[in-house]
Amino acid sequence: MNPKKVAVILSGCGFKDGAEIYEATLTLLALDEADAEVQCFAPDMPQMHVVNHLTGEEMAESRNVLVEAARLARGNIKPVTAAQVADFDALIIPGGFGAAKNLCDFAVKGSDMSVQPDVLAFAKGMHAAGKPVGFICIAPAMAPKVGGAGTQYTIGNDAGTAAAINAMGGKHVECAVDDCVVDRDRKIVTTPAYMYPARIREARAGIQKLVGAVLGMA
């Protein structure tokens, strides 16, 4: 059997301004354990913010999403404009504030958000081609923009965040940290991970299930 080819879109490196590092690493681990072939991508553009992860304060500097995401991919990463739907069987987008600041602007605009155009084009293209898309943590804020009205998703049990995503057409389903929600009709899979104050082994369990569900539909 040919290995499944999976695109992973990263949003930087560090949960306060980029991709959540454990979520991204555990996604890559689960994909490797399942013998998938992975290519990482990120938008080649400035981060919305640079945050000091020790103090939580914004830093007066500028960093590039692709360059910082390259830390998480050990340099093996391409600009998201290079991602072709025909080359992949599935797409997974880990969370972290970067997903809500750099891949879309949910963190500042809530339900008035828009998805970064290149990310949206690729994710919608994958979805339109009947290929599964997985979203982790806060990344499911983009799920209704990709799967359309009625898309079932989870961000755990945070009612305020769920209300904002439901206002864009999503249908929130409560979910434990070590589980995932599968919208089989739309082939959209979501898991809450660090939407909860998770232990790393709990995030691992939920992400393993998400990866299994995504590959099962790929």
Next chain:
Amino acid sequence: MNPKKVAVILSGCGFKDGAEIYEATLTLLALDEADAEVQCFAPDMPQMHVVNHLTGEEMAESRNVLVEAARLARGNIKPVTAAQVADFDALIIPGGFGAAKNLCDFAVKGSDMSVQPDVLAFAKGMHAAGKPVGFICIAPAMAPKVGGAGTQYTIGNDAGTAAAINAMGGKHVECAVDDCVVDRDRKIVTTPAYMYPARIREARAGIQKLVGAVLGMA
């Protein structure tokens, strides 16, 4: 049984100038799976280099080891000067070039290297107290400075690097990527991880074994 308390010293965030992200994450995962309590530390000082992980080129900026390592620890990290031997049962130091640039200067000085004084004081203190110390990837360059002459260690199968560490008193043992080397007399455990062009699941296997061996002696 009380949980084992383990200190993890990080050296930044990104394998070309800081801690290897997968190694650090997989260490924390294995420790959590074993019910250990973890506290991360890093030296509060400038990184030796900032490297663009997309191009491999040095960047003309300055970053702080502790502040960048905080990305890997989700903010839960302390300066290494705050680490007290009495508070911990074991110490683990993941790799990445940061281990050889920020925690010691092996990357530029080879066997004439010295270990950052606060890191050395804590690691030697742990060793002198009979507590196990684990080193991953290139971090075993510090093993002879901690365990003393005759310390058995591995950096995989890289003869040149092994010769430089042997010149400091180490005794290199070849080791596969998914295994670890245990010096039982000195309670020093090492695994090669990304000293090889590893698959992430291979690094996971070696690090799981290292964590098991460290906790078994703690």
